[in-house]
Amino acid sequence: MSLQQNLKEIAGKIPAGVTLIAVSKTQPAEKISELYAAGHRVFGENRAQELAMKYDVLPRDIQWHMIGHLQTNKIKYIAPFVHLIHSVDSEKLLAEINRQGSKLGRVIPCLLQVHIAEEETKFGFSPDELGQLLASRGMEEMKNVSVRGLMGMATFTSDEGQVRREFRMLRSLFEKLKDSVSPLNVKMEELSIGMSGDFHIAIEEGSTMVRVGTAIFGERIKPQNQ
Numbered sequence: 182m183s184l185q186q187n188l189k190e191i192a193g194k195i196p197a198g199v200t201l202i203a204v205s206k207t208q209p210a211e212k213i214s215e216l217y218a219a220g221h222r223v224f225g226e227n228r229a230q231e232l233a234m235k236y237d238v239l240p241r242d243i244q245w246h247m248i249g250h251l252q253t254n255k256i257k258y259i260a261p262f263v264h265l266i267h268s269v270d271s272e273k274l275l276a277e278i279n280r281q282g283s284k285l286g287r288v289i290p291c292l293l294q295v296h297i298a299e300e301e302t303k304f305g306f307s308p309d310e311l312g313q314l315l316a317s318r319g320m321e322e323m324k325n326v327s328v329r330g331l332m333g334m335a336t337f338t339s340d341e342g343q344v345r346r347e348f349r350m351l352r353s354l355f356e357k358l359k360d361s362v363s364p365l366n367v368k369m370e371e372l373s374i375g376m377s378g379d380f381h382i383a384i385e386e387g388s389t390m391v392r393v394g395t396a397i398f399g400e401r402i403k404p405q406n407q
């Protein structure tokens with residue numbers, strides 16, 4: 182099947198109101214152009230420099246999502262234009278994004294990544310750390326970031342029950358935070374869960390954004406484990 186047909190097939194499984202982010206990491210700009218020509222505008226990358234290089238050569242109305250672990254010294258490559266940073270996994274990173282936003286006169290939209298998987302290697306806040314951050318004075322003072330919701334990655338397992346439990350845990354945290362008083366720069370609107378192997382479960386569990394790579398582009402050549 183062609184890339185455009187793959188996209189169409191996946192898009193057909195995504196209900197209205199859920200954003201399909203085509204994860205184009207490691208894929209050449211030409212493949213992104215092919216999906217752009219089919220009308221798709223929302224792409225995700227996990228490396229800041231790769232994202233910035235693609236931004237430079239591709240049409241300006243693409244919405245670029247940063248979904249991978251971000252080092253503070255790489256924020257500068259994407260801060261001027263990034264649509265949403267999904268992978269904010271520490272207060273230090275959020276503070277630095279805020280600092281760069283302030284230099285640019287821009288409010289940078291972010292999601293807070295929560296550690297929901299059993300695996301030790303996944304980045305993110307614990308639910309407790311998240312609560313502390315959102316209640317802190319420091320959070321309120323970060324006027325150049327806008328926290329729009331949460332992101333999570335389930336354990337890489339064929340056990341659908343476990344994946345569902347992990348998504349459900351994040352959803353209930355999301356709902357709890359949505360209902361609680363929060364600083365003006367925090368609005369719980371987006372829940373970024375679901376990848377190629379588990380987006381159908383994530384949608385059933387309340388996802389508003391799915392990040393789909395291999396199901397659209399096919400297997401990546403370079404292994405990526407972020």
Ligand SMILES: *Cc1c(COP(=O)(O)O)cnc(C)c1O
Nearest residue numbers: 204248376377392393394395407
């Ligand atoms: C690579 C990646 C995806 C997409 O993974 P696929 O299994 O190829 O759909 C989603 N989220 C993050 C954070 C990623 O790094």
